[in-house]
Amino acid sequence: MPIHLLDRRILFVTGKGGVGKSSVSLALGLLAARRGRRTIVAEVSSHEHLQRAFGHDGRRFEEVELGPGLFTISIDPEHAMEEYLRVKAGPIGQVLGHTRLFQALTMATPGMRELLTVGKIWELAQPERRTRDGVPYDLVIADAPSTGHGIGLIRAPRTFAEIARMGPIHHQGSTIAKTLADREFTAIAAVCTPEEMPVNETVALHEELVGYGLDLDAVAVNACYAERFADAELPVLTGALAGAELPRTRAALRAALSERARADVQAQQLDRLEQVLPGKLIRLPFLFAPAIGPAQLDALADALEDQLA
Numbered sequence: 001m002p003i004h005l006l007d008r009r010i011l012f013v014t015g016k017g018g019v020g021k022s023s024v025s026l027a028l029g030l031l032a033a034r035r036g037r038r039t040i041v042a043e044v045s046s047h048e049h050l051q052r053a054f055g056h057d058g059r060r061f062e063e064v065e066l067g068p069g070l071f072t073i074s075i076d077p078e079h080a081m082e083e084y085l086r087v088k089a090g091p092i093g094q095v096l097g098h099t100r101l102f103q104a105l106t107m108a109t110p111g112m113r114e115l116l117t118v119g120k121i122w123e124l125a126q127p128e129r130r131t132r133d134g135v136p137y138d139l140v141i142a143d144a145p146s147t148g149h150g151i152g153l154i155r156a157p158r159t160f161a162e163i164a165r166m167g168p169i170h171h172q173g174s175t176i177a178k179t180l181a182d183r184e185f186t187a188i189a190a191v192c193t194p195e196e197m198p199v200n201e202t203v204a205l206h207e208e209l210v211g212y213g214l215d216l217d218a219v220a221v222n223a224c225y226a227e228r229f230a231d232a233e234l235p236v237l238t239g240a241l242a243g244a245e246l247p248r249t250r251a252a253l254r255a256a257l258s259e260r261a262r263a264d265v266q267a268q269q270l271d272r273l274e275q276v277l278p279g280k281l282i283r284l285p286f287l288f289a290p291a292i293g294p295a296q297l298d299a300l301a302d303a304l305e306d307q308l309a
């Protein structure tokens with residue numbers, strides 16, 4: 001029996017932009033907090049501000065409480081580096097971190113931004129926090145900005161550990177790489193919508209992870225339409241449309257048929273994904289609301305809870 005997705009310490013949430021990754025990350029956070037886990041949802045290099053869904057607009061790069069047991073933070077590599085140097089190297093590190101040339105050189109190193117970002121995620125998940133006044137979290141949910149970037153975050157520590165054969169970077173890199181490879185500590189989830197391109201991207205992500213000795217623990221398929229009309233009802237709807245004269249009736253029947261057609265396309269994509277990732281799909285409903293706020297996140301958390309049991 002695998003460990004429940006929300007009983008790990010780090011959960012990476014990856015996927016194509018716009019599929020609902022941030023909403024699903026927050027809903028997962030809500031659910032974890034409901035289960036009594038002190039949880040932080042970390043937005044990675046994003047300018048969206050998750051706190052806004054909860055009506056907050058506090059300072060970025062700081063841990064902000066959204067509700068009981070639920071926190072958020074924006075992670076920025078430059079900020080993470082300054083913090084790391086401050087904690088690790090004391091006042092000298094702090095001075096170095098503020099030096100433009102040093103910053104420019106460090107940030108120009110390929111993979112360094114990812115390493116610093118994942119280092120911060122890792123730090124948040126440590127039972128003893130390095131930062132001053134840091135209170136430990138039970139779970140860190142990383143809302144990664146895109147599929148490629150998500151993979152980049154996961155690979156960075158191992159890459160650096162391999163390049164630097166010894167010394168602090170090797171040590172830090174391999175420590176983090178070990179926790180990321182530990183499936184009891186770290187989980188990886190993808191978010192997609194039941195459409196061709198996002199499904200293709202999820203399949204590609206799965207293959208890339210497998211090639212790297214990892215795997216997806218779950219795939220949240222977001223914005224699924226309900227199957228409102230059975231197959232037998234389809235000819236009834238089509239027949240009714242042929243005989244309908246009132247414009248309002250015709251419009252309603254057309255809307256019903258078009259939703260049914262979309263649900264069919266979605267079902268095909270869901271089947272395709274289920275074949276590649278059997279038993280790993282979590283279906284989340286399309287929410288008819290002008291925006292995603294606390295009520296919608298609660299509804300997504302409910303749907304997650306039912307299927308993650």
Ligand SMILES: Nc1ncnc2c1ncn2[C@@H]1O[C@H](COP(=O)(O)OP(=O)(O)O)[C@@H](O)[C@H]1O
Pocket residue numbers: 016017018019020021022023024222223224284285286287288289291292
């Ligand atoms: N289940 C859903 N039903 C309807 N709209 C959704 C759903 N999930 C997300 N959205 C909407 O889709 C848009 C993108 O969501 P967001 O969570 O910001 O995605 P991402 O982080 O992947 O870019 C937002 O406008 C959000 O309100």
Ligand SMILES: [Mg+2]
Pocket residue numbers: 018021022023046048
């Ligand atoms: Mg987002």
